[in-house]
């Protein structure tokens with residue numbers, strides 16, 4: 001896989017450390033999520049990668065060249081803050097101004113407006129646009145110079161559910177065209193639905209970097225009840241199939257190490273003379289795994 005971005009030990013210290021020694025790679029054609037709560041260092045990371053914030057230490061390369069190289073930066077489309085469009089001009093005229101600033105021609109204006117679903121509204125004044133339409137126009141402007149990479153900071157912030165779905169579909173359409181996308185978000189759900197890869201930031205430190213599937217690959221856990229609770233607990237605890245067996249009231253929770261079906265577990269218990277009154281296999285949500293990751297790295 002072609003590497004688009006390589007980040008090595010990137011650190012930014014303001015008064016306190018905002019980004020702490022993070023390293024990750026971004027490969028072509030994937031959608032990456034930079035996931036973390038407010039203040040975890042997402043915007044600062046983007047600022048460094050786009051050369052608007054000077055790193056304290058570390059390095060990064062875009063397309064194999066030094067990250068600060070101005071010609072490579074032209075291959076990147078980014079929306080970090082809401083661009084200032086003129087409210088009294090229509091979408092097409094606003095994009096013509098952006099095209100002039102970026103030094104690209106007007107040919108792609110209709111195409112990018114089509115991509116974000118605004119072609120039919122191109123003659124309407126920006127001031128008449130909804131928040132979602134304004135955000136989609138921002139994406140159109142970032143696509144004008146045909147970038148290889150699109151960087152979006154919290155693209156669905158403040159949008160209603162319909163607006164969120166529209167942005168999500170647009171991002172997926174753009175990704176299908178082979179454009180690599182990096183999205184910063186504090187919303188797990190958004191990352192899970194859009195991204196193939198995720199870097200989880202906590203107080204500036206990357207505590208997970210890998211595929212979203214990898215993050216959700218936990219085999220889950222069983223919830224069990226039986227009259228012979230002590231015996232049940234002992235068997236589960238001594239078995240290599242489980243880790244972290246806990247008791248709360250009459251409920252035992254056993255995290256699965258090695259995959260086993262509920263049927264096989266039930267059989268095993270019957271062989272040991274234990275008759276289960278409750279047996280449920282559950283999988284952790286991405287949210288609970290995220291919280292666990294954050295907790296374990298506290």
Ligand SMILES: Nc1ncnc2c1ncn2[C@@H]1O[C@H](COP(=O)(O)OP(=O)(O)OP(=O)(O)O)[C@@H](O)[C@H]1O
Pocket residue numbers: 014015017018036037038039040041042043044045186
């Ligand atoms: N210019 C600055 N001067 C001092 N501290 C800063 C500056 N910019 C960011 N910080 C601090 O760095 C830390 C990371 O901030 P950053 O904006 O990168 O986080 P974030 O994950 O993008 O959060 P949010 O989603 O709220 O923007 C925070 O503690 C923030 O207060």
